[in-house]
Amino acid sequence: MSIKWTSELITGIDFIDRQHKAFVTIMYRLLEAMKNGEGKEELPNTLRFMEFHAIKALKAEEEFMEKIGYPGADFHFTQHKHFHEELAALKDMYSQNGYTVSLPLTFQRKMGDWLHHHVAKTDVILGDYVSSNKKIMEEIS
């Protein structure tokens, strides 16, 4: 799955869209590095970003859902939990085997899946809920 910013990823919730753009940027940087034969140097940066920023972003989303009493929160949280597990598995692979050519490819594939299966669907549904709820829109604007 390709990793690029497209309109299908837009949730309409500013802070979430900004976080997703940063996610796409960092994954694109890894892709470019791989093309230039610099994947080995870039991968630790990508993992660091995921560990700090992406995890923080998921937490911020979860707090937001709790704050607005989002009815789809449980299902959404389950997918976030799965992301944590995928990321932990990738980090384990890296710490056990070090850099392998297949690792950034696996990483790209899993993060691409995340964008297309979670961001473009579950996060967009959250965005639709927010934009159709006038009271929430007033609170967050």
Ligand SMILES: [Fe+2]
């Ligand atoms: Fe999410």
